[in-house]
Amino acid sequence: MFFKPKFRTNSYHRRGFRLRGNTLVLLFFFFLVGLFLHYGGKTKPVVAFWNDVKEIIGLGPSKKGKQGHNPYKAPEPEEDVASDDQSSASDNAAPDEATESNAPNNPEATRKAGKSESGNNRFAFEKEVDFALPGFKASDEIVRHEGYTLRFKDQYKQADWVAYPLLAYEITGNADRDREQFMPDPMVSSGSAVPADYTKSGYDRGHLAPAGDFKFSQRMMRESFYMSNMSPQAPQFNRGIWKSLEEQVRSWAFRDKGIYVVTGPVLKPGLPTIGKQNEVAVPEYYYKVLLYCNAPDIRMIAFLLKNEGSDEPLQSFVVTVDEVERRTGINFFPKIPDDLQKKLESAPPKKTVSEWFY
Known part of the structure; x- marks a missing residue:
């Protein structure tokens, strides 16, 4: 003998707030606009945001460690020219x-x-x-x-x-x-x-x-x-x-x-x-x-x-x-x-x- 629920499980819908597909698209769009404004109009805010996230969680170099970095060498070899030691x-x-x-x-x-x-x-x-x-x-x-x-x-x-x-x-x-x-x-x-x-x-x-x-x-x-x-x-x-x-x-x-x-x-x-x-x-x-x-x-x-x-x-x-x-x-x-x-x-x-x- 099995217990039979008084309600049908296949027709059950969870009550509460549910995001529709269009709503997610709109939220993502506003998120990108917010990033663009936050980073002062940079053309690649997502990249800038991701770099900041990596820095926070310790996956990338800190801004302090980037001082003196030569942008012409990245991402090329660290020794771009012969050492002069x-x-x-x-x-x-x-x-x-x-x-x-x-x-x-x-x-x-x-x-x-x-x-x-x-x-x-x-x-x-x-x-x-x-x-x-x-x-x-x-x-x-x-x-x-x-x-x-x-x-x-x-x-x-x-x-x-x-x-x-x-x-x-x-x-x-x-x-x-x-x-x-x-x-x-x-x-x-x-x-x-x-x-x-x-x-x-x-x-x-x-x-x-x-x-x-x-x-x-x-x-x-x-x-x-x-x-x-x-x-x-x-x-x-x-x-x-x-x-x-x-x-x-x-x-x-x-x-x-x-x-x-x-x-x-x-x-x-x-x-x-x-x-x-x-x-x-x-x-x-x-x-x-x-x-x-x-x-x-x-x-x-x-x-x-x-x-x-x-x-x-x-x-x-x-x-x-x-x-x-x-x-x-x-x-x-x-x-x-x-x-x-x-x-x-x-x-x-x-x-x-x-x-x-x-």
Whole structure:
């Protein structure tokens, strides 16, 4: 015998307030309007709301932890460009042996005035205007920043050379790269690349004149983040062998009190490109040409590296300066007397390696 309820269960309806489908749609619409107004008219209020929710429940970084974050790097690799840590830059002297106190009281004014603080004996030709720059024509777009000068090639949306003297005191100091962001170069009349051209391209925004060469001045370090000073570099290259070469250059500048640096990509027609707004050429090779002067001593060395990772020693990338000039069409240090220039630029790699790597 079974108990039979006096009411039918299949026709039972729960009493109380019940939301209809249209009502839910209206509530959701007003919820979105409220979010839009709450977040000051942002175009993506739902995303902003979700980020706040994640922060509250501990799934995302706090706003306090976001201070100093570089928006151009997200969501790309945290090391978007080669690190400029000086801790491994010198084999002959510890970095703390050269402190900022060794620099002139006003290093930026000193650099602008063209004075030398290295203490090395200068050749007469070093005192000529623009001695450190490669040859260029009046029609070329030459961009002069506080710490470096470059020649911008609009058809490739990057510089084909960046030149600057690098003194020992310039690689020490308290300038912080984490405070800086990549930005278009306002001094490029034809318009430089923009950070977004590199986004999700698979290539790093690779410094030509590295930020670590300007640690003594926050202003000069900031200018090193102009996009005119960037070139698309494979991550394994930028963070590997290229970084090692940058550190070696700083080591030599510290050891020798100062050197001249010219660096850039090997640009030619037909290179692949990246870019959402601009067609930025992806070079296959990069070079560095270095010059040391301490009259009567003078020496030069050149490196040519493929835009890919490598475990080979730096010495294996040494070539003659003549080789780099042939590949790039650039005339390096044209104000050196012809006979001496020819001797330096044709010196075999074995000889230049022995002169620099000791």
